[in-house]
Structures are given as C-alpha cells and as structure tokens.
Amino acid sequence: MNRTMRFLDRLRVFRKDRSGVAAVEFALFAPFLMASLLGVSEVGLMAFDKMKLTSGVRSASQYVLVGGEDETVIASLIADGSGLSADALTVGVTLYCNCAVDDAAAVCNSNCSDDDTPRVYRQISAATVSARLFKSWPLTSVAEVRTR
Numbered sequence: 001m002n003r004t005m006r007f008l009d010r011l012r013v014f015r016k017d018r019s020g021v022a023a024v025e026f027a028l029f030a031p032f033l034m035a036s037l038l039g040v041s042e043v044g045l046m047a048f049d050k051m052k053l054t055s056g057v058r059s060a061s062q063y064v065l066v067g068g069e070d071e072t073v074i075a076s077l078i079a080d081g082s083g084l085s086a087d088a089l090t091v092g093v094t095l096y097c098n099c100a101v102d103d104a105a106a107v108c109n110s111n112c113s114d115d116d117t118p119r120v121y122r123q124i125s126a127a128t129v130s131a132r133l134f135k136s137w138p139l140t141s142v143a144e145v146r147t148r
Helices: 002-016 021-065 071-082
Strands: 090-098 119-131 136-146
Touching: 021 071, 021 119, 021 136, 071 090, 071 119
Parallel strands: none
Antiparallel strands: 090 119, 119 136
16 A cells, blocks of 8 residues: 555656646647648649749730740740740640630631631640649649730
C-alpha cells in the first residue's frame, strides 16, 4: 500500500507540473500547420501561373484583333506575354464563322442566307503544365476574338 501511495503522489506532482506543455502542443500541431502552409503556397503558385498564361493569351488576342494572322507570331506573343517557355506551351488557333441572322455555322468565304457577310472569329487557346511542389497541374486559357 505504501508503494501505491508513493506512485499516486508522483502522478499528482506530474499532473500539476505544466512546464513543457506548449512544446508538446506545438509538436502535435506543427505537422498540420506545415501541410496547410505548403498547400496554400501550391495553390497560390498555380494561380500565378494561370494568370501569366491568361496574360499571354490576351496579348496574342490583341494582335489578332488588329489583323494579325500568323500562328508563329501568336505563339511567340503568348510565350513572351506569359513569361513561359515556348517549348512548354501548346498553342492552338481556330478560325470559324457564323451568320448573324440564325447564328448558324457558315463558310467563311461565302455569304449567309440574308446575303450578309458572315462574322469571323478566331479562338486562341494555350495550354501548359504547372509543375509544382506536390503535383503537376494542367492549365489552359482560351480567348475568342471576333475579327470581322
């Protein structure tokens, strides 16, 4: 019984001692804090890459808007405007036309059913892969420009 009492006395003393509690709590909380911090930075860097890609597509759409049609110039404008390597980008330019009356697809060289010229559009798209801390994320940006 005496031995049990001494053990219980030691437990009471240990229970009242609060030194080191903050260090233990921090050790338990720190992995979750670091994982959250890395996740937020991953999303932030990915969003930054997406904004850079969108900026490049916008600069290329301005070139198309003033009459530019050369796809190599469009690709270099996207690369320059986004600050990304031209090798890492996949660029596509699609030409299509439609009529104003019925919004139907039309042949770009012929007139619509109401003898009006069709509206001409160019769709500029760019895609890349954002390789970050945990995973590689595919990013795309698309702009549609009415040229006529």
